Amino acid sequence: MTEDHGAITAQDRRAAQKWVLRMLDEPERHAQSLADWISEKPARRQLYLDLMNDVQAAGHAGGVLDLPPPRLQAQKPWWIKPVPVLAAASILGLLIAASILFQTMRTQSPQMAGAETPAAFVTKVGEVRTVKLADGSQVVLDTDTAISVAMTPDHRDIALKRGRARFIVAHDAERPFFVKAGGMEVRATGTVFDVLFRNNVAVHLIEGGVEVELASQQTQPARKILLRPGQILAFSHGHEPQSIVIPARRSDEQWVNGVKxxxxxxxxxxIAEANSYSDTRIELMPASLGDREIFADIHIRDIERVAEAISGFLDLDIDRTEKGRLILSPRK
Incomplete structure (x- = not known):
């Protein structure tokens, strides 16, 4: 393979078989989704082409997708070669080949009959990046965040495993957009919202509207809550939510830009937020100084600048003698 940006797995091979079936069936419908799948791991391109060529070599394929180089943007057009008219025998052969391939896929993985293989996206500590989904939606992943994405013709499912993410949802009335995290599920159509899943769970609606369903608890059944822009639904993971909806602060939606x-x-x-972006930790001595409130614009992802801002505000010294620690204490 000439474009090996990652080792091909057995899961990639099963997914490639699915793409061949889809492109043989409805190429115009699935071309862009196939492009997005390939762009996540360019080595998949040759895997797909080899499998499609094998099918064609057997005399059963009516056409093949002419793949351009992998890309991240969806604006450029895809071109599909004209499909010649097939004789009745060729059509029958195609149906038989597709049937055999589908049965093989089902034997290899019973989950493949229901939904596409979920795609995983992960950020490291200190990393913030944006990923574009196959439906045109965008997800901004905060530091140390992991999500899985499963797109089907009927719905769009996101599982937030940990961290924080902003979802900019492409409108699609026929395919609801779901985000699950820590015992709750958010349903949206076209909107912008954040979901946090760390020590606690929170949904912050920025634009549009969402419906949040809370899983049943020991003392109450499952509930659905509608949020308005500027509201946050927050509760401790695994506990009965007490104060459900709170107003958002201006800084709550500024994490994507860095300066809050x-x-x-x-x-x-x-300090807790700044520490989440760095392997170096800010420490206050005494810790009770953390109860003081600050009024400032701070670049939250720059641990040194955060330490400088806090030390200047509280008139503290910064001890940098210990690796990985910025100890703030009163001046002597």
């Missing part, structure tokens, strides 16, 4: 405007926010919260 903190308006009388406890310093311990600022």
């Amino acid at each position: 405007s903190f308006d009388n926010v406890p310093i311990r919260e600022v």
